Amino acid sequence: MNTNTSNISIKDHTKKILEAIGENPEREGLKRTPERVEESMKFLTSGYQMTADDVLNGAIFEEQCDEMVLIKDIEMYSLCEHHMLPFYGKCHVAYIPNGKIIGLSKVSRIVDVYMRRLQVQERLTNQIAECLMDALSPKGVAVVVEAVHFCMTMRGVQKQNAVCVTSSLLGTFRSDRGTRMEFMNLING
Numbered sequence: 001m002n003t004n005t006s007n008i009s010i011k012d013h014t015k016k017i018l019e020a021i022g023e024n025p026e027r028e029g030l031k032r033t034p035e036r037v038e039e040s041m042k043f044l045t046s047g048y049q050m051t052a053d054d055v056l057n058g059a060i061f062e063e064q065c066d067e068m069v070l071i072k073d074i075e076m077y078s079l080c081e082h083h084m085l086p087f088y089g090k091c092h093v094a095y096i097p098n099g100k101i102i103g104l105s106k107v108s109r110i111v112d113v114y115m116r117r118l119q120v121q122e123r124l125t126n127q128i129a130e131c132l133m134d135a136l137s138p139k140g141v142a143v144v145v146e147a148v149h150f151c152m153t154m155r156g157v158q159k160q161n162a163v164c165v166t167s168s169l170l171g172t173f174r175s176d177r178g179t180r181m182e183f184m185n186l187i188n189g
Helices: 010-020 035-042 053-054 104-115 123-135 178-189
Strands: 060-062 067-081 085-094 100-103 142-148 162-171
Touching: 010 035, 035 085, 053 104, 053 123, 067 104, 067 142, 085 104, 085 123, 085 178, 100 104, 100 123, 104 123, 123 142, 123 162, 142 178
Parallel strands: none
Antiparallel strands: 060 100, 067 085, 085 142, 142 162
C-alpha cells in the first residue's frame, strides 16, 4: 500500500481527479462535488458493511408451504468493478420452501447487500442465490438478473440497447425442467 495516500479520503481523491481532468474544484458548480461523491460512494458500497445475517434478523419462519415463492422485478443497481460505472435493471428471485420461508422484504434486502458493492453481474446473481440456499435450505433457488451496463452504453462498444441477463439455478430449478420452465414463464409473463 502506498502510505502517502492511505489516509486521503474519497473526497480528497475526487478533488485530485477533478484537477487531473483539467477542472477547477473550487469553481461554483464543483465546490461540494468531492463531498457529494464521497457520500455517494459510501452509500453505493455500503454492502461491504452488511451481511445477510444482518438483514435476515430472525425473519425465517417454519412453514409447510412447498410451492414456488417468487419476487420479481426487484429494482437493482450496482457499480461495475472494472470501470466503477453503474449497471442497473431488475432481479427476479424464486425459491421452493422446504419447511422454512423468509419475510418477503428480506429477499429485496439480500439483493441490496450484494448489489451495494463493486460487482460483476455474474457474481451478484450467484451470491444472491447461494445466500438464500444457505439461509433456508430450500428445495431450490432461482435468480435472474437483467441489467444495462453503462460501461457498454457510455464507453467502449457504445451499445445502448444491450441488456445482460444472468441466471443462477440451484436445487430443483437446475434438476427439474418443469420447475425451471414454470419460473421462466412466471418472470416473462
